[in-house]
Amino acid sequence: NEKDGLIHGVSAAELQSLCTTSLEARGKAYCPYSLFRVGASLLLHTPDASGQTTITGANVENASYPVGTCAERVAMGTAIHQGHKLGSFKAIGVVTDMDDYCSPCGMCRQFLREFLALETPIFMFNKGGKFIVRTMGELLPLSFGPDVLPPKE
Amino acid sequence: NEKDGLIHGVSAAELQSLCTTSLEARGKAYCPYSLFRVGASLLLHTPDASGQTTITGANVENASYPVGTCAERVAMGTAIHQGHKLGSFKAIGVVTDMDDYCSPCGMCRQFLREFLALETPIFMFNKGGKFIVRTMGELLPLSFGPDVLPPKE
Amino acid sequence: NEKDGLIHGVSAAELQSLCTTSLEARGKAYCPYSLFRVGASLLLHTPDASGQTTITGANVENASYPVGTCAERVAMGTAIHQGHKLGSFKAIGVVTDMDDYCSPCGMCRQFLREFLALETPIFMFNKGGKFIVRTMGELLPLSFGPDVLPPKE
Amino acid sequence: NEKDGLIHGVSAAELQSLCTTSLEARGKAYCPYSLFRVGASLLLHTPDASGQTTITGANVENASYPVGTCAERVAMGTAIHQGHKLGSFKAIGVVTDMDDYCSPCGMCRQFLREFLALETPIFMFNKGGKFIVRTMGELLPLSFGPDVLPPKE
Numbered sequence: 001n002e003k004d005g006l007i008h009g010v011s012a013a014e015l016q017s018l019c020t021t022s023l024e025a026r027g028k029a030y031c032p033y034s035l036f037r038v039g040a041s042l043l044l045h046t047p048d049a050s051g052q053t054t055i056t057g058a059n060v061e062n063a064s065y066p067v068g069t070c071a072e073r074v075a076m077g078t079a080i081h082q083g084h085k086l087g088s089f090k091a092i093g094v095v096t097d098m099d100d101y102c103s104p105c106g107m108c109r110q111f112l113r114e115f116l117a118l119e120t121p122i123f124m125f126n127k128g129g130k131f132i133v134r135t136m137g138e139l140l141p142l143s144f145g146p147d148v149l150p151p152k153e
Numbered sequence: 154n155e156k157d158g159l160i161h162g163v164s165a166a167e168l169q170s171l172c173t174t175s176l177e178a179r180g181k182a183y184c185p186y187s188l189f190r191v192g193a194s195l196l197l198h199t200p201d202a203s204g205q206t207t208i209t210g211a212n213v214e215n216a217s218y219p220v221g222t223c224a225e226r227v228a229m230g231t232a233i234h235q236g237h238k239l240g241s242f243k244a245i246g247v248v249t250d251m252d253d254y255c256s257p258c259g260m261c262r263q264f265l266r267e268f269l270a271l272e273t274p275i276f277m278f279n280k281g282g283k284f285i286v287r288t289m290g291e292l293l294p295l296s297f298g299p300d301v302l303p304p305k306e
Numbered sequence: 307n308e309k310d311g312l313i314h315g316v317s318a319a320e321l322q323s324l325c326t327t328s329l330e331a332r333g334k335a336y337c338p339y340s341l342f343r344v345g346a347s348l349l350l351h352t353p354d355a356s357g358q359t360t361i362t363g364a365n366v367e368n369a370s371y372p373v374g375t376c377a378e379r380v381a382m383g384t385a386i387h388q389g390h391k392l393g394s395f396k397a398i399g400v401v402t403d404m405d406d407y408c409s410p411c412g413m414c415r416q417f418l419r420e421f422l423a424l425e426t427p428i429f430m431f432n433k434g435g436k437f438i439v440r441t442m443g444e445l446l447p448l449s450f451g452p453d454v455l456p457p458k459e
Numbered sequence: 460n461e462k463d464g465l466i467h468g469v470s471a472a473e474l475q476s477l478c479t480t481s482l483e484a485r486g487k488a489y490c491p492y493s494l495f496r497v498g499a500s501l502l503l504h505t506p507d508a509s510g511q512t513t514i515t516g517a518n519v520e521n522a523s524y525p526v527g528t529c530a531e532r533v534a535m536g537t538a539i540h541q542g543h544k545l546g547s548f549k550a551i552g553v554v555t556d557m558d559d560y561c562s563p564c565g566m567c568r569q570f571l572r573e574f575l576a577l578e579t580p581i582f583m584f585n586k587g588g589k590f591i592v593r594t595m596g597e598l599l600p601l602s603f604g605p606d607v608l609p610p611k612e
């Protein structure tokens with residue numbers, strides 16, 4: 001996984017950027033019900049028109065708990081709406097307020113699976129900036145994506 | 154509802170902007186399963202730092218249908234993450250590819266309810282740009298929001 | 307709405323049954339995150355094979371809040387799986403632990419809309435057994451159901 | 460995994476029962492939008508009051524795709540509402556109409572995680588009754604459950 005100083009293809013500078021932007025994103029969480037802030041950041045293969053290389057999100061909760069959404073899905077929803085797609089993403093980072101590393105929930109893994117390659121790394125940062133990393137395929141083994149239910153387009 | 158040329162406080166120019174940006178947003182939909190494109194646009198009371206007055210979204214579907222999300226929630230998720238909140242929004246517009254007017258689904262009405270005042274207008278455009286309008290409170294009567302389940306913050 | 311002692315077609319005995327079974331259902335809630343118990347009960351037009359006239363549900367929460375589900379959807383999911391369908395339901399009742407009447411969230415209104423006629427009454431009981439009632443169509447005006455996105459079957 | 464003729468603690472007769480009841484459940488699917496029928500069956504450690512050893516579910520879709528629910532969640536919602544809980548379940552089976560084995564979506568994996576032990580087997584049957592099996596922990600590695608967000612009860 002590590003060669004030429006890269007971790008799953010991500011450089012030290014990119015990793016730092018993922019961590020910093022995830023932490024910034026966490027500050028935008030709307031979570032009056034769980035008080036559990038989460039920030040997420042998607043790293044693009046190619047800077048977009050405005051020179052941006054990351055797209056971020058935070059959790060947005062609702063008085064009806066099942067109606068709320070997670071940081072990872074806000075980030076990816078924004079990204080897809082901006083025109084990015086399967087193949088656009090180099091990595092994703094996630095951070096909470098915990099000492100421990102927190103992984104994306106199963107629903108987010110499924111949402112991400114539609115747009116991330118199975119080998120795309122998911123960096124899980126603790127509040128101190130340390131991380132563990134797993135690939136999309138490792139976090140959602142035997143998964144199904146756009147290839148199973150044949151898209152009609 | 155109409156006085157001084159305003160519809161629920163929205164001017165003709167703002168309404169035109171809502172319609173145009175919703176239509177543009179619709180073009181970004183990822184909907185290989187339903188083939189049902191939806192675009193949404195939130196109108197801000199005050200332009201943000203970059204001078205922007207609308208924030209848009211489109212539906213993002215998933216091979217596991219329940220995991221996908223709607224245009225209205227993508228737009229609002231992006232907006233909240235950008236720092237907007239209850240009190241920031243003057244109106245929302247929604248458009249599909251149908252001749253008929255299409256309203257937000259119940260899940261989106263609940264998601265919007267957390268951040269829109271009950272008197273905020275929801276403009277539903279048909280594909281030709283004609284519209285009907287209802288307020289948040291009219292589309293989700295007897296609703297509950299942040300006031301019912303006491304936030305812990 | 308009231309004639310011949312019926313409320314939206316529901317007799318006093320049926321209403322009592324709806325209230326009692328909703329209260330019992332509430333006791334089965336799994337809600338360690340919100341501590342907000344909800345019970346729901348569907349009243350069938352015709353008793354099923356086992357002589358049962360109501361089908362109940364309670365909320366089932368999840369550590370990832372958006373993944374949990376509500377009482378109304380548990381009840382209706384069970385009912386559909388048992389073979390009931392659009393046309394099977396005479397009414398639904400919902401109860402929480404609050405003094406105030408609590409309505410179904412928007413997501414549940416949309417889920418119910420697929421199987422309840424627009425004139426079907428939704429009885430919202432407070433913890434003391436008093437109620438307010440609205441029809442499906444009143445709680446989700448301008449809604450869309452199976453008729454809009456043409457089913458493929 | 461196999462000793463004494465057991466697969467993850469499940470006997471041949473129990474496995475047959477899981478397969479049969481999953482297949483029956485599949486027949487109750489309401490899926491006019493995807494036409495993708497799924498059945499699920501939970502195997503209890505101990506028969507319940509009525510002598511029942513399995514609890515089943517099927518997918519229940521909605522005109523607003525994200526509002527629908529999956530077979531696994533219908534089965535587990537019904538089970539929890541009947542009084543079962545973490546520790547009650549010996550296995551779960553899932554079947555579709557495909558030749559290939561289909562796994563639970565990420566959202567269902569997260570929903571199940573709240574009530575299944577990490578070593579609980581998930582049997583994925585193809586339409587011919589053949590299967591592959593993985594444990595809960597294998598299908599949702601690094602997952603979080605009731606232990607992470609401290610329950611308040």
Ligand SMILES: [Zn+2]
Pocket residue numbers: 070071072104105106107108109370
């Ligand atoms: Zn999540």
Ligand SMILES: [Zn+2]
Pocket residue numbers: 223224225257258259260261262523
């Ligand atoms: Zn919606």
Ligand SMILES: [Zn+2]
Pocket residue numbers: 064376377378410411412413414415
């Ligand atoms: Zn609900």
Ligand SMILES: [Zn+2]
Pocket residue numbers: 217529530531563564565566567568
């Ligand atoms: Zn599922």
